[in-house]
Amino acid sequence: MQQRIGVFVCHCGTNIAATVDVSAVAAALGREPGVVFARDYQYMCSQAGQDMIKDAIKEYKLTGIVVCSCSPRMHEATFRKTAAAAGINPYMVEIANIREQCSWIHKDKDEGTEKAIILGRAAIAKVCLNVPLTAGEIPVTKRALVIGGGIAGIQTALDIADAGFEVDIVEKKPTIGGKMAQLDKTFPTLDCAACILTPKMVDAGQNEKIHIYSYSEVVSVGGFVGNFTVQIKKKARYVDETKCTGCGLCTEKCPVKNVPNEFNLGMDTRHAVYIPFAQAVPKVATIDPNYCLMLKNGKCGLCSKLCGAGAINYKQEDEIIENKYGAIVAATGYNPISMDKFDEFAYSQSKDVITSLEFERLMNAAGPTGGVLLRPSDNEHPKTIVFVQCVGSRCSADAGKGKEYCSKICCMYTAKHAMLTREKYPDTDVYVFYIDVRTPGKNFDEFYRRAAEQYGVHYIKGMVGKVSPEGKKLKVRGSDLIADKQLHIDADLVVLAAAIEPDKTARPLATMLTASMDTNDFFTEAHPKLRPVESPTAGVFLSGCCQGPKDIPETVAQAGAAASKVIGLLCHDKLTANPCVAHSDEWMCNGCSSCENVCPYHAITYVEKEFRMPDRTTKIRRVASVNPAVCQGCGACTVACPSGAMDLFGFSGKQISAEVDAICR
Amino acid sequence: MQKISRFDIINRLKDLLADGNVDRVLGWKKGEFRYDVTPHVFTSAQELEADFVWGDFCGANFSKYLIKETAKSDKKVAVLLKPCDTYSFNQLLTEHRFDREKVYAVGVACDGMADIFKIKKITGDGISDIKENGEDLDVYTIYDEKPVKIKKTDVLSERCLSCKSKKHAAYDELLGGDGDVLDSNRFDEVAKIEAMTEEERYAFWQGELSRCIRCNACRDVCPACTCEKCVFDNPNSGMENKSPANEFEEKLFHIIRAFHVAGRCTDCGECSRVCPQRIPLHLLNRKFIKDINAFYGEYQAGEVVGSRAPLVDFDKEDVEPKNAVGKEDK
The missing domain is CATH 3.50.50.60 (FAD/NAD(P)-binding domain)
Structure with a gap:
């Protein structure tokens, strides 16, 4: 079908109009093939601007629109809704970013205008190849994971649990509490850190909605927002958590007394079996395999003999637990x-x-x-x-x-x-x-x-x-x-x-979460001002010092903010999926697995499928199959595929070539 | 002189056929001329006796043939593989292109293959027969009754002069024993081209690639070029049968192809062997291999089945683009 494109050029007050001759842009783009309507307006995102778009869609029977305005990150969703309200598919909208990528970086109006026209031309070339897309829905697992059990993680977990959602804390040390548990007094009020922290630790330990995996680490993260699959390694502590009463008898009688005490930063010693400090949560002993005589040489076994609860188990092994989560909060600290x-x-x-x-x-x-x-x-x-x-x-x-x-x-x-x-x-x-x-x-x-x-x-x-x-x-x-x-x-x-x-575990965790980090290994926010507790990776949130240096009041405030974002996500039963996902042309696919290997979301699997060949024979071929609910549309597979079988809805190779051609024309 | 004789290979292949382990053999068949050897699927001892050849002109790499050959039947096919061929064999397995269970891989020791173009340069085109005579080749021509004696080492093909390995990367059994991975000088030619000025380099490739007649032999023989539908044959790609817009566009075919196989090319050298225009196409691929080695550490495609090529793998230690520039010169 012949496309009928409408072009809408926004002044953005003087943000664009000061360095781009917007009426010249509208006039030039109006002459492009396929364009049947082109107009400029002061604020396209305003109600009046949107009404102009809706009216034009109806009056000129537009099949697609190009809005030359700010970054798609700002108003793409707005204009998609506008288009949908006027009866065309929301994915028949393209944004030409003539603000951040044009007017804001040019001083000369002629240059700015020329570039705005070129960017508009590229968007027109692309929209002509757009196809209507329909967003599916994905279910949400109503459970959150908090990685790190310091004050940031504890507060986030408590706030999420308060809203009625299940939440797990993974803490690599034998107890939660983090750095705050080691502090003496807190500025500027000089209240005792333990006195204000330990009640929260106890709350977290006793809360029915909160499960604490202490002495545990996240080893792998799969899936995507609403549907993460996380493997947690519970390291062997050689003590049965369900039996240990925390009486501490073993920690007093253990003959190995010369182990540097990490809780006191090595300034004194502890026993090979230990509870880090009196208010530890969970209050469970842990045996240090590097020092325990029984584990090292098979001689001793004193703690086992002493333990009335029979909690000591020298044969305990690391255990991998796999859970599903809707949201993940990084609170890995410093x-x-x-x-x-x-x-x-x-x-x-x-x-x-x-x-x-x-x-x-x-x-x-x-x-x-x-x-x-x-x-x-x-x-x-x-x-x-x-x-x-x-x-x-x-x-x-x-x-x-x-x-x-x-x-x-x-x-x-x-x-x-x-x-x-x-x-x-x-x-x-x-x-x-x-x-x-x-x-x-x-x-x-x-x-x-x-x-x-x-x-x-x-x-x-x-x-x-x-x-x-x-x-x-x-x-x-x-x-x-x-x-x-x-x-x-x-x-x-x-x-x-x-x-x-940032803690050394943050970098490998960021890789698992596909969350971005800055050069200092602090997690980056989705927006430094407007989305400070969200990672750019959907469903991953940030709490405490893993995002940047913070004191306790700030950490607690951010923990609450992260929790509110998690709650906002988990209270949905379903999320709207992104329809711009990869798909494979099975006739082109040669089954090489390149795409499967590069997919960061494990969205691609291979299937043996029967094909009717041109010579009327039946052939079983190994071809890629994309799970659209898992695919995040990153496009890594499309460039890895050697045979050009993988393509992305909304960003097809042809569309991108058309944009490049339009720019180079 | 190859280490293992035709006689020994045929005897072993006949045994394999007789045992019923395999019902056919992918091997070299004699052609009209001594040097004109063709890949063939042999199905009987008689056929082997009559037409099978093994000698200094058995350059063809059969790995790619296995894709179609294994799909034809559930029975095993025996395939003869020289050491360099086994890398392609493994690379295709990495890419799941054929079923290993349906193949019986017979590794044959290789002493290097002769280049008929080099011989013809010495003797002229009118070659009637070539006989192996120890380390020499006796080339009979229509110009003289006496043969021209040529040292085989003088007419070894380019890829064999810089042979990367006499060791088989994969096999079910070996004929003629195994060798070692060689410390080859295969990147010397690339370094020479790198050392050229931009203008010299352009002129060099202009000279080489302008001879291309787009016969597609390089693509058809390349074991890394196994797409179900080649972009150059696909009417939907917008590139099929496209007439070149300028004199540079023809060259893009080879550059695109080199990019296409980058990280997957095992440097088997088949592209240059089959090129009727004698274009040193392998140098384009080798440049990629050299750069990949410089940027990401040594990687030999097809050395291990299932290995992840650096270009489709991610490592936190990967070189940043800004640091990569200039690194290839070292």
């Missing part, structure tokens, strides 16, 4: 960076150079010193403490060493550390070296000023150049940029505010 590359601060040379997280443990009542601030080297009270900020943060000049970004939380926790030290030990001199003090948060600046002004913390603008251990002292050499002089301080303890980075 870690302080390694101090290996920062030897100028003597971290590896002296036990008395510690990171801020280690300082948290030293101040914590449940920490290695019972909350008494003692130097790790000799257990004496430090009298002079130097805090160094931005260790590895804002390292733009030396990006290979640290991180370019600001870790955001260090200014505040360092003020907190300095303040608490001065409060508990008023005879201690506290110095803080900083580049800038950044306190943009509610009650943050007041907090910092209290540390500096009321608590007498010496804030010094400048960086520490070198820390050298000499006897019992740490010689700190730094510069005071305001006084313009070099400082030499004999410190007893140096605390490094190490930059934070």
Whole structure:
């Protein structure tokens, strides 16, 4: 059928009209073959603009329309609805992006106009080959998965469960709680981290809708929004979770006592069978296979003899569990960076150079010193403490060493550390070296000023150049940029505010989720401002520091936001599928499996099918078959296919060639 | 002189037919001239005795024939494969193009094949017979009663001069033993072309490809070209029987074909062997292989059944395009 195309050129106020002669564009495109109507208008997306489109469709019996306007990400859906309302198939709409890809990047009006005409011509060439498409529906599995059991994951899970949906938390450590469980006090109100976190951990542990897979990892993710299939590896903890009562007898009697305690960052030791901390959820013991004598040498078995519940099982093996989910939330959190590359601060040379997280443990009542601030080297009270900020943060000049970004939380926790030290030990001199003090948060600046002004913390603008251990002292050499002089301080303890980075598990997880990441391995948002908790991959949401450095209030707020997005998805029974999916021409397909191998969604399978051949014989051939409900229309198969059998509805090879031809004409 | 004799091969093939393991054999059949050897499906011992040949002109790679041959019957077919042919054999298996169960692969040791064009350059076109005589070939012509003595090493075909492997990548049994993967110099010619200036390179390919008569022999023989419907034969593609718009368009056929087989080409060299115009087509494919090796690490298509070619595989260590430029020169 001969196409009758309508072209609608939007001014977008002056956004487009200032650099593109929109009436000239409409006039030029009106002369293109197939175009029977072309008009420009101030705001095509307005009600009046849409009405103009609807009227033209009816009056001129249009079969397809081209809207020359902003990016299809902004208003493609709007104009598809407009077209549908006027009675033509919504997929007979093409958008020529003459704003982001044209008017915004050109200064010269002649150039802008010429390019807008070319982009419009390409869209016309494409729409002439469009075919009506019908979107199907896909069911939604009403269950969510939260990956990571820190405060971000816990809060997200609690909020999703509150709305009545089942939610699973996968946590790689033996307990949920994450970094927040290791913190002492929280800025700017100084309430105890454990006191506000543990009730939430207990809530999560007891909530009927929440299932916690602790000591577990996600090993594979298949499927797509509403229908993810996830394999979770429950690592063998050699303790039957259903039997263990968490009495802790085994953890006291175990003869192996010299295992570095990761919860206290190796500053004290634990037993080979352990519960990370008193409020752990689940409160279940875990046997460390690297140290357990029974698992290593087959000798001992003491814990098994002692356990009244009979929960110890040395033969336990890793278990793979496969579940279906409608939505997945990444909440993989952060870690302080390694101090290996920062030897100028003597971290590896002296036990008395510690990171801020280690300082948290030293101040914590449940920490290695019972909350008494003692130097790790000799257990004496430090009298002079130097805090160094931005260790590895804002390292733009030396990006290979640290991180370019600001870790955001260090200014505040360092003020907190300095303040608490001065409060508990008023005879201690506290110095803080900083580049800038950044306190943009509610009650943050007041907090910092209290540390500096009321608590007498010496804030010094400048960086520490070198820390050298000499006897019992740490010689700190730094510069005071305001006084313009070099400082030499004999410190007893140096605390490094190490930059934070995404957890190492985030990158492989992003690959499994086909979610995108930035160069720092933080997950990227679907839109930095307007969709901050959604990944560009449909059905994948972001919570907490895996998206960028955050403090606790921000993390909790984002966790709630991610949960609300998940709830918004799960409350649908069905989702509208994208009809722009791949399809295979079975007569062209030679069964090579290239497409199957490259498909990131496992949407392609091969079937043996009977074909009636031209010479009247029957032949069984191996051909590709696309599951349109699983296909996301990425097009990877269409370029991998050596024989050109794979094509994409809405973006066929012919359509793209036609666009290129129109541009090159 | 090939290591294994025609006599030994025929005896073994006759046994295979007699045992009923296979009911036919894909082998080389004698043609009108000694050097004019044709692929053929032999079905009886008598036929083998009469027409089967093995010698310095048995260049044809039978892997591709297996696609159609295995579809014809449920019985097994025996196929003779030189080491280089086995890579194509494996690559086709990787692409699920034939049923391995229906094939009995007989690997034959190969000492390199002679290039009749090189011989004719020495003797002229009027060759009446060629006899193997140790390391030499006695070429009888219509010009003289005495044969022209030619050292076989002087007339070895290009692909055999830079043979990549005397080791069979796949076989059910071997005749004449197995060799080793060779440290070949096959990328030297590519490096020479890379070293040309843009103008020189254009002129080089212009000179070579302008001889193309579009007979499609390269495509038809290529074991990687096994599409059900070739884009150049497909009326829906818009390219079938299209007359070239300019003198460059004819060259695009070969460039498109090289892209098409990139990552799947095993460098068997059949394209250049069959080209009646003597265009060194294998160099285009080799350039791709060289670049793929440089960008993604050594990869030999057809070395292992089921291997994922770097171009259709993803690895986080994959080179970024911005870093790839210039890397091919190293």
